[in-house]
Amino acid sequence: xxGPPISxxxxxxxxxxxxxLEVLDADGLAGFTMEAVARRAGASKATIYRHWSGTGPxxxxxxxxxxxxxPTPDTGRLATDVAQILGAFVTLLENAPFPRxxxxxxxAAERDPTLAALHADLxxxxxxxxxxxxxxxxxxxxxxxxxxxxxxxxxxxxxFFYRRFIAHRPVPPTLVDDVIARVLPxxxxx
Amino acid sequence: xxGPPISxxxxxxxxxxxxxLEVLDADGLAGFTMEAVARRAGASKATIYRHWSGTGPxxxxxxxxxxxxxPTPDTGRLATDVAQILGAFVTLLENAPFPRxxxxxxxAAERDPTLAALHADLxxxxxxxxxxxxxxxxxxxxxxxxxxxxxxxxxxxxxFFYRRFIAHRPVPPTLVDDVIARVLPxxxxx
Numbered sequence: 205x206x207g208p209p210i211s212x213x214x215x216x217x218x219x220x221x222x223x224x225l226e227v228l229d230a231d232g233l234a235g236f237t238m239e240a241v242a243r244r245a246g247a248s249k250a251t252i253y254r255h256w257s258g259t260g261p262x263x264x265x266x267x268x269x270x271x272x273x274x275p276t277p278d279t280g281r282l283a284t285d286v287a288q289i290l291g292a293f294v295t296l297l298e299n300a301p302f303p304r305x306x307x308x309x310x311x312a313a314e315r316d317p318t319l320a321a322l323h324a325d326l327x328x329x330x331x332x333x334x335x336x337x338x339x340x341x342x343x344x345x346x347x348x349x350x351x352x353x354x355x356x357x358x359x360x361x362x363x364f365f366y367r368r369f370i371a372h373r374p375v376p377p378t379l380v381d382d383v384i385a386r387v388l389p390x391x392x393x394x
Numbered sequence: 395x396x397g398p399p400i401s402x403x404x405x406x407x408x409x410x411x412x413x414x415l416e417v418l419d420a421d422g423l424a425g426f427t428m429e430a431v432a433r434r435a436g437a438s439k440a441t442i443y444r445h446w447s448g449t450g451p452x453x454x455x456x457x458x459x460x461x462x463x464x465p466t467p468d469t470g471r472l473a474t475d476v477a478q479i480l481g482a483f484v485t486l487l488e489n490a491p492f493p494r495x496x497x498x499x500x501x502a503a504e505r506d507p508t509l510a511a512l513h514a515d516l517x518x519x520x521x522x523x524x525x526x527x528x529x530x531x532x533x534x535x536x537x538x539x540x541x542x543x544x545x546x547x548x549x550x551x552x553x554f555f556y557r558r559f560i561a562h563r564p565v566p567p568t569l570v571d572d573v574i575a576r577v578l579p580x581x582x583x584x
Contacts, residue, residue, distance in 0.1 A: 232505060234424030304504045310559045311501035314494045315422060324562040355572055358553045358561075365560055366552035369500045372514040382545055386577065 220245045220252060224266040225301050233308045236263070264322045267309065270302045276333040282341035283384050286360060289333050290380045293361065297368050298375070307369060331357050347389065359387045410435045410442060414456040415491050423498045426453070454512045457499060460492045466523040472531035473574050476550060479523050480570045483551065487558050488565065497559060521547050537579065549577045 223245035228236050236259055242249040256262040277288040296302050313320035338353035347356075363383050367373050413435035418426050426449055432439040446452040467478040486492050503510035528543035537546075553573050557563050 232424075233501065234422075306560075307501045307504040311423065311497045313559075313562060314497040320562045323560075327561045352572075355576065358556060359549060359573070359576060362552035362556035362560075363548045365556055366548060369503075369559075370496075370513075370552075370555055371517045371548075372503060372510045382542075383549070386545065386549060 216247075217255065218269070220247065220255065220262075221266045221269045224262055225270065225305065228263075228266070228308055229301055229304060233312055236308075238262070260316065260319050260322060263309065263312070263319070264326060267305050267323075267326065270296075270305060273333075276336050278337070278340070282337060282346050283388060285337035285341075286334065286384055286388070287380055289337065290360065290364070290383070294364055294375055294380065297364055303368060310369070331361075334360060351389070356387060360384070406437075407445065408459070410437065410445065410452075411456045411459045414452055415460065415495065418453075418456070418498055419491055419494060423502050426498075428452070450506065450509050450512060453495075453499065453502070453509070454516060457495050457513075457516065460486075460495060463523075466526050468527070468530070472527060472536050473578060475527040475531075476524065476574055476578070477570055479527065480550065480554070480573070484554060484565055484570065487554055493558060500559070521551075524550060541579070546577060550574070 224241045227240045227244050238252050239249050242252045277285040279285050313323050334357045335353050341347045367375050414431045417430045417434050428442050429439050432442045467475040469475050503513050524547045525543050531537045557565050
């Protein structure tokens, strides 16, 4: 059966997600409707609805598509593992479309508890690599037994969000190392 | 001369700022126009324009109006000073209308460099109390001479923004003390 472009081929889903990002970038959240995404993707609104129940789930999937996960490092040294993860994260935060999408999300989540819950899940998944390297470091004695990986993950990542979205200041090249030096116990970053 | 309500009395400015917050709360940034604020404040659009050149400066002033500054503490002990400042900040972050306004701002600043610059200024002013207590602690030897108050201020405040806007998790009552214990050197929080 010959459907509209979206139902043909494996790239259809990617095309809609790309269209969603383009709409968001051009018109902001205010212009982010199923209709606008359908128009941009060259698909019918009904077709988009067949894959996504509304703008919330579509936004989350589009956001997920901007995130390129990379292998969790395992260099045997905590500070090096953390520096690799944070370095990749800074790159993500400095390049379109991720920051604009995240900013739109922050605003939308204030108004919509479903979106907030979806974003909380997404954040939880993105914290995983850091939680893993911190737990490994604790297991091999590089962190004290009472170190709290959740708190350390908050402390290690939040300064970069803060710079970008609250202080609107550039991230200096030394910031990753400075944050690591201040947050991780001296034993693990000598 | 009998003008519209806004030009009468000292409360006029406050009334417009309150109206601006109400519009933002009800309609989000998408509905935040000079016209909508004028309607809500019971003033003419021309009258609002006489006081503010556009939605950007009006947003900033409305945001400023939600912020109740309090005296910079000077207890003689850095950890106590910082705990007081962060405690007040958590209260601000947990109560309307500040968080919703800030979320709208984060999104708007991505699209508008003027707003980003205005928000950067506002953030700089709000960092002052922490920078002051950190500099005092350094002067009296409670922090090492090479401690960087700017970096410490980033590390001390950003976890609370992160929790609220990125992770969408509540701030547990112990978080202020946990952050202080991890970020400030042991000498200053024993």
